[in-house]
Amino acid sequence: MNMNSKNMAMIGIVAIVIIIAGLYASGIFTGGNNAKGNITVLAGAGTMSAMNDLKANFEKENPGTTVNIQYGNSGELFATLNTQKSADAVVPGDLTFMDNAKSKGYIINDTVKPIVYHIPVIVVQKGNPKNITSVQDLGRSGLKVGLGDTNATAVGKLSIQILNKTGNLAAVKNNVVVYAPTVNQLITYLTSGQVDAAIVTQDIATTGDAQGKIDVIQIPADQNAIATIGIGLTTFTKNKNLAMKFEDYITSSQGLAIWQKHGFKPVNQ
Numbered sequence: 001m002n003m004n005s006k007n008m009a010m011i012g013i014v015a016i017v018i019i020i021a022g023l024y025a026s027g028i029f030t031g032g033n034n035a036k037g038n039i040t041v042l043a044g045a046g047t048m049s050a051m052n053d054l055k056a057n058f059e060k061e062n063p064g065t066t067v068n069i070q071y072g073n074s075g076e077l078f079a080t081l082n083t084q085k086s087a088d089a090v091v092p093g094d095l096t097f098m099d100n101a102k103s104k105g106y107i108i109n110d111t112v113k114p115i116v117y118h119i120p121v122i123v124v125q126k127g128n129p130k131n132i133t134s135v136q137d138l139g140r141s142g143l144k145v146g147l148g149d150t151n152a153t154a155v156g157k158l159s160i161q162i163l164n165k166t167g168n169l170a171a172v173k174n175n176v177v178v179y180a181p182t183v184n185q186l187i188t189y190l191t192s193g194q195v196d197a198a199i200v201t202q203d204i205a206t207t208g209d210a211q212g213k214i215d216v217i218q219i220p221a222d223q224n225a226i227a228t229i230g231i232g233l234t235t236f237t238k239n240k241n242l243a244m245k246f247e248d249y250i251t252s253s254q255g256l257a258i259w260q261k262h263g264f265k266p267v268n269q
Contacts, residue, residue: 036064039243040086042077043069044093044154045182046118046201047229049208050262051091054250057258067246073181075152081106081234088237089247093118093154093183093201094227101232111233111244113251116264118227119202120158122217123190123210130196135162135223138197139171146178146189146198154227155183159199161225190214203263228267 043051048071055067070080070087074097077090081101090101095114101107124132130143138145148156156179163169177195180186186198187210205216231250237243249255256266 038066039088040068041089043091045071073153088243095230107232114228114230114267116259121202123214124197135166139168143175144177144195145175146186146195149179158225207263
């Protein structure tokens with residue numbers, strides 16, 4: 001091989017290396033693993049205040065990224081996964097959501113991480129005019145009670161677990177005047193006087209617009225049913241690297257500080 005042939009061969013090898021490096025950078029060989037671009041996250045309606053902040057901070061710290069968040073109750077999130085077969089990550093109001101999603105092959109198993117607790121509390125009108133002090137009181141005759149949709153919302157399912165523990169499920173159901181599609185709407189029913197009491201989650205009850213307008217009654221630990229909010233990447237993700245980067249951020253100490261600001265208690269504390 002003469003010198004010109006060797007030079008041409010070397011140039012060819014260099015060109016191939018450059019092409020391969022470019023393909024890796026573009027994500028062709030890594031399943032679209034860019035740390036830039038767009039991702040879509042399906043999130044429980046009760047996480048909205050925290051997730052909006054997390055999204056804004058993440059995008060600010062990572063120029064060139066966009067996190068699109070679609071909110072809904074657990075039933076709506078599952079239906080979206082089931083019908084659209086899309087989205088990059090899911091942040092449901094109860095980690096047990098992941099079991100159903102995993103069984104359908106929608107979640108990458110080793111990406112599921114717990115983040116914060118969803119702790120049910122009783123909320124009543126300001127000043128507690130009906131003198132409600134416990135879960136048992138919700139079964140008193142004449143009260144108007146609001147619960148989350150027991151088939152579609154995390155807080156609704158937790159409420160049933162609580163009422164089964166306290167043994168007054170039937171009595172409370174007799175008092176239920178609304179099964180709301182989201183925990184946020186339960187607060188609206190309460191502040192507008194349509195219900196006397198509701199079971200919601202502590203984060204919603206102690207932060208945001210509800211503060212100063214309602215009273216909060218804690219449920220004893222042995223009666224309570226506490227859920228865990230977590231995150232998992234879907235098998236449909238087209239930008240796994242960015243989705244994982246977002247997951248790492250919202251589960252980091254910086255991310256957890258934002259969750260705490262919105263009334264959530266981190267799992268690791």
